[in-house]
Amino acid sequence: MPEMIFRVRWPDGTESDCYSPSLVVQEYFTPGQDYPAPEFLEKAETALTEASDRVQARYGFACSRALGQLQTIKRVCAPFLHRPDALVRVLSFKS
Structure with a gap:
């Protein structure tokens, strides 16, 4: 099963590599796209589950x-869920 790392930039400017055991995250996120924090969390929960x-x-x-x-x-x-200006950017995918 192909694994994937998706890199994100959080609303505070920090960046993280996130792990998925499947390429399914490509169905939920687009590199270069910003997502409001609640939407990002919802999509991440669906994709990783x-x-x-x-x-x-x-x-x-x-x-x-993954869990x-x-x-x-x-x-x-x-900390960002109640801030309407808080965006999470998906930076890249690496498999």
Whole structure:
């Protein structure tokens, strides 16, 4: 199963590499696109859950790394969720 790293810039200007065990994140995000923090979080939750489900279907267990990445995204997004000007930019994909 192909893994993917997607790099994001948070509203505070910091950047992070985020992990997905599947290329499914390409269906939810576009490099160079800005997303309001709540929308980014919603899409990340959907994409990473779907990616973990694909691992479950193939190997018989969920992907703890994808679920851990989702928890990290939730933690980092939390301070920005009620700020309408807070945008998360997806910078790139690397597989």
